[in-house]
Amino acid sequence: MTTIPTEPVQPGKASLLYDPKIRGYVYQLALLAVVGFLIYSAASNAIENLRAQKIASGFGFWHNAAGFDVNQKLIPFSAAGSTYGQAFWVGLLNTLLVASIGIVLATFLGFFVGVARLSSNWILAKIAMVYVEVIRNLPLLLQLFFWYNAVLKPLPNPRQSIALPAGILLNNRGLYLPDPQLEPGGSLIVLTFLLGLVGAITFRYWARKQQEATGKQYPVGWIALGLVVVLPFFVYLLMGRPITFIYPELAGFNLRGGIQIFPEFVALLIGLTTYTAGFIAEVVRAGILAVSKGQSEAAHALGLRPGPTLKLVVIPQAMRVIIPPLTSNYLNLTKNSSLAVAIGYPDLVQVFTGTVLNQTGQAVEVVAITMAVYLTISLVTSLFMNIYNKRMALVER
């Protein structure tokens, strides 16, 4: 065995070249420079080529007149006077509308199916299993086509609309709801409703604190119902029924008046909801199975019935496992909503990267904006879900 004589290293004397820390920084900087150069050259190359081919570029088109129409719009938009920028907002709001409603519905359906699949009821469990296996293994686009045709085909034309209770009409142009109009005094009802809602939430919070402190339970459900529904209804009667409805009626080819819910929207919503619910169901099942059996056995031993056991013992613990994959399913639903283009629902992709791109011809700008929007929506969703996840995480003591 030989020992290699080592010279004592004197701090400050070693060459910078051999300092691992400095070397690390240099490598990082070099990598950053290369990446930066690649991005810069790609961008300048694109700009240069666009200029060379005399393709218009820049974001000036944003304020140009659009000149086309969109059927479902949450903000005023018309061919006369609206701009491409407004078309962007119409599309974005439609995307957000279907995504947000879809997320809520898919969560409920997914939780229900996930729990049902673990149910001791054989038929219920098997139905849930078949649902999950069928839905998860078919392409979403195909399902959207199916739902669109399933929604459209059996419905009659506007002249033979199906009359549902409360003046609601249904035909292959959509579902028409009576449009409520507030008359003087009507705003008081809305105010009462909002106050009732705040009251109900406050009461629920107070009742929980009371229960934690004293163990006494309050009928939260009934009181909330009274505050939110019964109280505004009394005000409605008291004020002499100041809400009138404009009922949809046949005028020419279509119905006039009322609130129209388009079949494209319904088909897309059903498609996205059922598809995502299939995945959420599996996430929920995995989460529940991750909670050890001893937990529910202990709860049963304490005398809790199956319902409260699930609600108070199993689900809260399962949530830790459920939330992260649930987030990706929410993101998937939002991104999948861009398949709307196939069934004519005017979402962001359909209106903006479809019609606007084609009319302006500015593919680079339009696609870049659209990608930035989806990225923002996804990151914001992740952010909120991460905050929620932190709150639900097991508090270690």
Next chain:
Amino acid sequence: MPLSSKDRFTALQAGEVDLLSRTSTWTMSRDTALGLSFSTVNYYDGQAFMVRKKLGVDSALKLGGASICTQQGTTTEVNLADFFRINHMKYEVVAFNTGDETIKAYEAGRCDAFSDDSSALYAQRLKFEAPDDHIVLPEVISKEPLGPVVRSSDMQWFNLVKWSHFAMLNAEELGITKANADEQAKSTNPEVRRLLGTEGKFGEAIGLTADWAHRIVKQVGNYGESFEANVGSGSILKIARGKNALWTKGGLQYAPPVR
């Protein structure tokens, strides 16, 4: 290489294709702001409406309040908006990504009318199980000059595409057909001789041989023959020449001379 209405200009701009020959309408913005050039008009079309007969509508001016299905990413959306604005009528537009989806929605009763270039409407009508249940309304609400598009950066290619079309038109005007092209090359008519390359070398200026027009006509025939074979009486579409007749027969097709 098939492209949808939405992707076509981007594909041409990016160099994925060199020639876009589809139902692309020549408009000012497309010709000037996209870095593309429309070479010629090989088909004069116009937008119209198709409705079910049992609807009892005989004019587009009676479509107030109707739902209209159309394909998105085309000039049709803007034409529709213009038409209903000019005539102070309300309507609902339902725009689909591809022509097939548009048709399916129209068949399912989602819309009262289907709007597209009239040539496309006639073509589509034939695909229905009962074509006679549908009629194309007489109003033509727009000018839709269709033609091949190329990138503006390649002038030689632009000229070649443009003059291929003109060669076919000139051939029809001079009575040169697929069948008699060889024979006509020996003609004494100087115009025919110039076109077919017996006299002069006009083809060389666009990078081709002198007998370029001769070869085109030999392969696909003159404009009239090509029209009849693809969309006219020789095809299932059976579209009449109409505005696409030669200028000598009251149509709009007119080619500069080879000289």
